[in-house]
Amino acid sequence: MEVLAPAGDMEIAKLALRAGADACYIGGELSARAYARNFSRGEIREILRYAHGFGKKIYVAVNTMVLEREMESALSYLGFLYEAGADAVIVADMGLAAAAHALYPALPLHASTQMGVEDARGAAFARKLGCCRVVPARETPLDVLREIADTGIEVEAFCHGALCSGISGMCLLSSFIGGRSGNRGRCAQPCRMAYTLLGEKAYHLSTADLCAIGLLGELRRAGVSSLKIEGRMKRREYVAIT
Numbered sequence: 001m002e003v004l005a006p007a008g009d010m011e012i013a014k015l016a017l018r019a020g021a022d023a024c025y026i027g028g029e030l031s032a033r034a035y036a037r038n039f040s041r042g043e044i045r046e047i048l049r050y051a052h053g054f055g056k057k058i059y060v061a062v063n064t065m066v067l068e069r070e071m072e073s074a075l076s077y078l079g080f081l082y083e084a085g086a087d088a089v090i091v092a093d094m095g096l097a098a099a100a101h102a103l104y105p106a107l108p109l110h111a112s113t114q115m116g117v118e119d120a121r122g123a124a125f126a127r128k129l130g131c132c133r134v135v136p137a138r139e140t141p142l143d144v145l146r147e148i149a150d151t152g153i154e155v156e157a158f159c160h161g162a163l164c165s166g167i168s169g170m171c172l173l174s175s176f177i178g179g180r181s182g183n184r185g186r187c188a189q190p191c192r193m194a195y196t197l198l199g200e201k202a203y204h205l206s207t208a209d210l211c212a213i214g215l216l217g218e219l220r221r222a223g224v225s226s227l228k229i230e231g232r233m234k235r236r237e238y239v240a241i242t
Contacts (some may be wrong), residue, residue: 001219002226004059004156005239009037009050014046015240019240023057025090029077030062030070031185039086041080048085057087061232063112066093075099082107082175091115092183096210100132102108108132110156114183116168135228137168138210142222149223157219160242161230163207165191 005021005133007013007084013024027038039047044060050188051058062082074096082090089107091097092114098188101109110133111126118137126134133154140157149155164171166182169235174188176182191205210230212219219227229242 001032001154001216001224002009004226005083005122005242006161006229006232006234007047007239008232008234010039010043010047010092012239015236016239017051017054017056023059023087023226024051025037025061025232026058026230028060028081030074030160032066033118041084044081044086044214052085059088059090059110060086061112062096063090063092063114064185065114066096071096071099078104080131088133090135091131097126097129097131104128110135113137113158113168116170117148118168119144120147120151123151123153127151127153130209133226138163139167142218144213145219145222145224149225154225155223155227157224158210159216159227160231161210161218161234163210165207178238219232 002022003020004023004025006027008017013026016024030042031038040092048058050179055240061073062078078089078100087108088110088111090112091100092112092193095117099111109131113135115126115168116137117123117126117134123134133156134148135156136148138158145155145157171182173190177190178188180186180188194201195204197204231238
């Protein structure tokens with residue numbers, strides 16, 4: 001199975017690859033981590049040259065929901081990534097995926113967990129959009145992961161890191177409370193705050209982090225081809241150790 005590490009900047013990406021990752025996923029424009037440093041176009045070219053020199057891969061996350069007025073510039077950006085040699089683009093917006101596949105049929109597309117694929121039917125739909133890989137919703141059971149893999153699409157599953165309280169991460173709480181949409185990369189993480197419920201103040205919505213290192217054999221048997229570590233906002237030490 002591929003080990004796929006997060007990278008919030010150039011230093012972390014190079015460190016992750018040297019630490020043993022087979023691939024890194026990074027952010028650029030229209031990334032679901034708007035507050036991460038993210039990569040400029042020049043930096044994307046640089047990290048692609050670096051990774052490919054070691055026979056490793058770089059996937060670029062363009063995984064926000066795209067507004068209609070942004071579609072033309074988003075497709076232009078995907079054209080840049082295709083020409084630069086990105087190994088894949090991670091997309092969440094179904095319209096963007098379909099349009100990108102029509103324009104750049106040789107550009108590998110990965111369906112982001114934000115697309116909300118939870119079963120084999122969703123995976124089949126992602127394939128129709130042009131996706132060659134799907135990142136299922138993090139709450140997808142092992143037996144359903146196996147059913148998704150049986151459709152013939154590559155399966156990339158989270159194996160470590162923070163979990164989202166919302167289904168597939170598609171939560172509207174942040175946008176309702178403070179106008180910062182998680183689907184636009186600006187989640188304020190209100191689920192991490194303490195709330196009073198029936199007189200008890202506690203972190204009722206906050207989830208524990210995922211640690212699936214003891215389940216790697218089961219993930220392999222379920223047909224998972226890539227193990228995804230969460231954490232594009234995490235420090236370099238965290239990324240290298242995981």
